[in-house]
Amino acid sequence: xxxxxxxxxxxxxxxxxxxxxxxxxxxxxxxxxxxxxxxxxxxxxxxxxxxxxxxxxxxxxxxxxxxxxxxxxxxxxxxxxxxxxxxxxxxxxxxxxxxxxxxxxxxxxxxxxxxxxxxxxxxxxxxxxxxxxxxxxxxxxxxxxxxxxxxxxxxxxxxxxxxxxxxxxxxxxxxxxxxxxxxxxxxxxxxxxxxxxxxxxxxxxxxxxxxxxxxxxxxxxxxxxxxxxxxxxxxxxxxxxxxxxxxxxxxxxxxxxxxxxxxxxxxxxxxxxxxxxxxxxxxxxxxxxxxxxxxxxxxxxxxxxxxxxxxxxxxxxxxxxxxxxxxxx
Numbered sequence: 567x568x569x570x571x572x573x574x575x576x577x578x579x580x581x582x583x584x585x586x587x588x589x590x591x592x593x594x595x596x597x598x599x600x601x602x603x604x605x606x607x608x609x610x611x612x613x614x615x616x617x618x619x620x621x622x623x624x625x626x627x628x629x630x631x632x633x634x635x636x637x638x639x640x641x642x643x644x645x646x647x648x649x650x651x652x653x654x655x656x657x658x659x660x661x662x663x664x665x666x667x668x669x670x671x672x673x674x675x676x677x678x679x680x681x682x683x684x685x686x687x688x689x690x691x692x693x694x695x696x697x698x699x700x701x702x703x704x705x706x707x708x709x710x711x712x713x714x715x716x717x718x719x720x721x722x723x724x725x726x727x728x729x730x731x732x733x734x735x736x737x738x739x740x741x742x743x744x745x746x747x748x749x750x751x752x753x754x755x756x757x758x759x760x761x762x763x764x765x766x767x768x769x770x771x772x773x774x775x776x777x778x779x780x781x782x783x784x785x786x787x788x789x790x791x792x793x794x795x796x797x798x799x800x801x802x803x804x805x806x807x808x809x810x811x812x813x814x815x816x817x818x819x820x821x822x823x824x825x826x827x828x829x830x831x832x833x834x835x836x837x838x839x840x841x842x843x844x845x846x847x848x849x850x851x852x853x854x855x856x857x858x859x860x861x862x863x864x865x866x867x868x869x870x871x872x873x874x875x876x877x878x879x880x881x882x883x884x885x886x887x888x889x890x891x892x893x894x895x
Contacts, residue, residue, distance in 0.1 A: 665702035670728035688714030738777045747802045764836040
């Protein structure tokens with residue numbers, strides 16, 4: 567028997583039942599309908615049970631045929647190419663993200679390349695993302711559990727908060743305004759003041775260039791910064807640095823590019839100056855004692871000589887030169 571005709575048979579029976587109901591008296595109609603429903607429900611239950619058993623037998627037969635085909639198929643050796651595993655994440659020291667909007671782009675570029683673009687499951691990507699978030703960035707995802715859908719939600723939340731060019735531009739401006747002064751506040755032991763100023767000026771220039779590059783990457787040209795920002799930056803420079811810059815610029819107004827070039831030039835001058843040997847400290851004469859200084863080369867007059875030394879100096883130098891020429895003591 568073809569089981570596909572069973573639904574049609576049941577529909578035909580229901581049609582006959584409806585015709586019978588039209589011929590029955592009203593007082594007997596309800597009892598007849600109840601009896602008919604009970605019989606039809608028994609038929610439907612039997613049909614469903616039959617279809618379930620038939621499906622079970624068909625699945626078992628299909629599985630047996632598949633196993634037989636696999637056992638009789640020729641063996642073909644294929645080199646296995648291991649793919650990403652949910653339990654094996656990239657062995658890469660990815661950066662963490664703490665919520666600083668200026669660091670979002672660099673963080674996400676690396677994460678997207680090494681994790682998001684791979685074929686890991688969404689739950690695995692979510693766990694890896696959470697492990698690389700700290701501070702307010704991690705707090706933004708509180709309440710989300712590890713799942714494929716929540717990974718998509720997590721990305722949307724982070725992008726909505728941090729991937730906004732206008733907010734990034736504003737953050738760069740604030741960072742430029744809040745750049746630390748180049749004037750050393752804490753004296754460094756055994757370190758010349760020039761070195762301290764050079765070090766702080768170098769750090770100042772590096773941060774300045776970093777924020778300018780970030781703004782240029784967002785399409786904000788230096789010409790839009792305005793004279794007020796240039797004035798703020800100049801005020802952050804140490805007094806001696808400003809004096810040197812003014813000596814070259816005069817009273818002319820600065821542009822940002824001119825200021826950047828002048829700062830780089832000042833750093834180079836400081837570095838060249840630091841390579842010179844430090845001046846020799848003057849010898850101090852204690853009360854009641856004579857100062858003994860070594861004879862300098864090339865006949866130079868030693869520092870801190872007394873009047874008695876100076877009176878006999880030509881005779882002493884002539885004797886020293888004659889001794890060097892003759893080799894006698």
